């Protein structure tokens with residue numbers, strides 16, 4: 512009989528092997544527990560331990576994680592590769608962000624970052640296209656691609672939704688995007704919206720001479736999503752959109768596989784991410800959600816607006832660095848800045864995060880005093896001015912739509 516105790520999961524001199532997944536947590540131990548005791552429980556519960564000292568007969572595969580570093584409230588834990596089923600994101604998360612998130616040994620715990628070893632990282636397929644969509648699908652050159660989401664986010668009929676898309680495309684935007692809670696409701700059916708939007712897209716392409724596309728939201732149960740992916744491909748679109756957090760990583764992995772059969776790109780909306788990452792001492796950071804998104808193979812991901820827009824708690828610069836960074840040759844992900852953007856914020860956004868992004872504005876297009884078409888023109892003008900290095904004020908002198916937008920919103924941060 513061998514006794515396994517919590518102490519077996521703590522070794523502050525341990526140097527993780529290259530094959531191990533190393534996770535960094537912020538840990539606030541329970542009031543009756545010191546940091547070493549809490550850290551060893553984190554390593555135990557997230558690998559092969561439990562609350563009791565185990566009596567084990569015979570030899571078992573040693574899958575214990577090791578709490579190998581404590582620095583203030585930061586704890587590093589190394590996980591052996593054999594603990595994981597390769598290519599299975601739900602299984603990985605059930606280890607490193609599973610029971611430990613709710614255990615009484617810690618008052619608060621947050622998974623801040625992961626150092627993915629090559630074997631585990633490359634067992635995931637990663638994105639098909641990533642930031643290359645800017646010039647593979649569009650001909651955007653150095654500029655960010657542009658998108659808009661019709662507002663109100665739900666309630667527009669199919670005809671109204673399509674008309675908004677047409678006005679936005681002909682105003683100069685590249686992408687029409689569904690909102691996160693628009694799928695296949697009675698007021699706006701998925702199939703009709705798909706067919707009619709793509710007909711309007713074709714008209715807009717003919718009229719403008721520019722490539723246009725549509726991010727249609729296929730979010731549903733996994734089987735329905737796969738059927739919708741097939742229909743989107745048959746209809747001749749380049750993308751599907753998925754609410755990756757609400758539908759879950761298993762479904763994202765299934766959609767990614769199906770999209771490869773069709774050569775479709777995936778736009779990822781992150782609705783619900785803040786349930787994991789908004790409270791700064793608890794949950795899973797947006798950085799880790801971005802890592803998971805890349806491994807599971809989305810091509811575009813909402814990453815926020817570097818604190819310029821309406822959403823809180825945004826480490827956009829750090830997240831984007833991870834999306835572009837080298838990961839054993841894996842394709843990158845195009846960050847989509849979204850959430851309260853309008854033309855006046857574009858220059859500062861680009862200054863903070865660069866041009867290898869997409870910019871998305873709903874209210875900042877449809878709230879333009881002269882309507883969607885003028886709003887789309889103003890948003891595109893702001894992007895063009897920024898990329899050519901002209902101030903918005905100067906550019907607006909002979910671009911009246913931009914002038915109206917500046918007069919309305921200036922550079923305000925919306926709430």
Ligand SMILES: O=C(O)[C@H](O)COP(=O)(O)O
Pocket residue numbers: 660662664690691780813821849850851852871872873874875
């Ligand atoms: O889904 C989104 O990205 C948001 O609905 C953006 O909307 P907004 O530009 O009006 O904030």
Ligand SMILES: [Mg+2]
Pocket residue numbers: 660664690691
């Ligand atoms: Mg939205």
